[in-house]
Amino acid sequence: xxxxxxxxxxxxxxxxEAYEKSGGDTSKLLDKRVASIIISGNKIIGLxxxxxxxxxxxxxxxxxxAKIKILKGKKIDMPIHLCTGFLGKEGEQRVxxxxxxxxxxxxxxxxxxxxxxxxxxxxxxxxxxQIGKNASMIYEDEHFHSExxxxxxxxxxxxxxxxxxxxxxxxxxxxxxxGTLKVRVDVDLKKNAxxxxxxxxxxxxxxxxxxxxxxxxxxxGARGIAKSTVxxxxxxxxxxxxxxxxxxxxxxxxxxxxxxxxxxxxxVSTLPVLKVTNDLAELTHEASIGRVNSKQLNTLMAxxxxxxxxxxxxxxxxLK
Numbered sequence: 001x002x003x004x005x006x007x008x009x010x011x012x013x014x015x016x017e018a019y020e021k022s023g024g025d026t027s028k029l030l031d032k033r034v035a036s037i038i039i040s041g042n043k044i045i046g047l048x049x050x051x052x053x054x055x056x057x058x059x060x061x062x063x064x065x066a067k068i069k070i071l072k073g074k075k076i077d078m079p080i081h082l083c084t085g086f087l088g089k090e091g092e093q094r095v096x097x098x099x100x101x102x103x104x105x106x107x108x109x110x111x112x113x114x115x116x117x118x119x120x121x122x123x124x125x126x127x128x129x130q131i132g133k134n135a136s137m138i139y140e141d142e143h144f145h146s147e148x149x150x151x152x153x154x155x156x157x158x159x160x161x162x163x164x165x166x167x168x169x170x171x172x173x174x175x176x177x178x179g180t181l182k183v184r185v186d187v188d189l190k191k192n193a194x195x196x197x198x199x200x201x202x203x204x205x206x207x208x209x210x211x212x213x214x215x216x217x218x219x220x221g222a223r224g225i226a227k228s229t230v231x232x233x234x235x236x237x238x239x240x241x242x243x244x245x246x247x248x249x250x251x252x253x254x255x256x257x258x259x260x261x262x263x264x265x266x267x268v269s270t271l272p273v274l275k276v277t278n279d280l281a282e283l284t285h286e287a288s289i290g291r292v293n294s295k296q297l298n299t300l301m302a303x304x305x306x307x308x309x310x311x312x313x314x315x316x317x318x319l320k
Contacts, residue, residue, distance in 0.1 A: 015040050015085040018114035022144030022175070028081050028110075036081040039064055041093060046083075052076055052105070063094030063124075072102040072132070082111040090120040097125070099139075103132035103162075111141040113153075116176075120150040129159035129167065131193075136166040143173040149205060151179035158186055161193040163219065171199045174231075174319045178207040185212070189251075191219035197226040200319050203236030214243040217251035217281060227256040228270075231315050235265040243273040246281025257287040260318060262311060 015038065016026045029036050029046065035053045038046035042063050049055045052074030057066040070076060086093050101107055115121055131137050145151045153173075161167045169185055178201060187195045197213045209232070215224035226242045244253035257270040272285040292314050300310035 011040055011045055011087070012038065014087055015045070015083065015114070018085050018087075018116050018144070019083050019112055021116060022112050022114045023142060024081075024083060024112040024114075029083055034078050034081060035076070036083065037066055037068075039082075039084040039095060041086055041088065041091070050076070050078075053080065060094065060096065062092045063096070065096040065098075067098040067100070069100040070102060070105040070107045070135075070137075073104040075105070076107040079108040079110045082109060084111070084113045086115045086118055086121055086123065088121075089118055091118075092122045093124070095123075095125045097127040099127065099129045099137065101131045101135045101137045101165075104134050105132065106136040108138040109140065111139065112144070113141070114144045115151055116144060116146050118146050118151060119148040122152040122154070124154040125156070127157040129157065131159065131161045131165040131167050133162045134164040135162070138168045139170070141169075141171045143171075145173070145176045145179055147177050149177045149179045149207065151177070153179065153181050153183075155183045157184070159195070160188045161190060161195060163191040163193065165190070166194045168196045169198070172201075174200055174202040177205065178203050178209060180208045182210045183212070184214075186214035186216065187224065188216045188218055189222035189224055192221040193219055194222070195224040197224070199228045199230075201228075201230045201238075202315070202319060203230065203232045203238055204234055206235045207237070209236065209238040209240075211239070212241045212243070213255075214245075215253050215255070216245050216247065217253050218245075218247045220248050220250055222248055222251040223253070225254045225256070227258075229258045229318060230268070231260045231262075231318060232266045232268045233262045235263065236268070237266075238268045240270045241273065242271075242285070244275075244283050244285075246274075246276040246283050247278055249278050249280035251278070251281045253281075253283045255285045257285075258318075259289040260292060260315070261289065262292055
């Protein structure tokens, strides 16, 4: 397939507008040196591969699937770009990704999901990740929704990291309304494998947020950190669960939950779960829920900001 299939050029223009609005760089999607997949609704309208990357893709009910394999020992210098969008106001979109990073390979993915015109959309993404021995993968996922609050986003990722492998996964939804969000990421870490999970979410009005991040420290010397930062305002409901399971000797895990609230009707809970089945494992956690720092707020207001302006300034700093 060409980077953009000829019969989808006008659709790409509209999708590119949303992609740029969400912070993406459209030029990367058109660069033949950059591997990319462009998804609009229930079809792939653009695809490009490069040396060391093998991509298979196809359609499925109400969506698409893609298998992306990084071949053994290959170091992909430029990030692979994934652009997912939905141009209609109402509907359902399903995306299944299968990522395979073979032994000794390394890759970074930059994913943008943009639904700026949707008022009632269910988007479901299911991903499996297999990272080989001494291989590494970074996955940065940023979402941009409409302000209608009618998006239901379901994201489910299961990763297995083999001996000496590394996996970093970040999820960010801070610029627009969330709607309803359900995110789950669980990682199975083998001997000396490392994982870093991070999520940053901002809830407004009556947004609903549910996050589960889970570290399975199953190999000797495995290490992992799971960190969530949620700012809940207005009438946001948020439930955050961070889990770490120390099942192997000399494994180490740390979970960190930071939730900021502003509004009399917010409803936020955070639950750190630590379980050790090997007495040589070490697990730690930090958890906090609280309002915007009053000292910082007063300092900014003393410099001429209104309370709302000062609050917004602090929130942006927290989510940066």
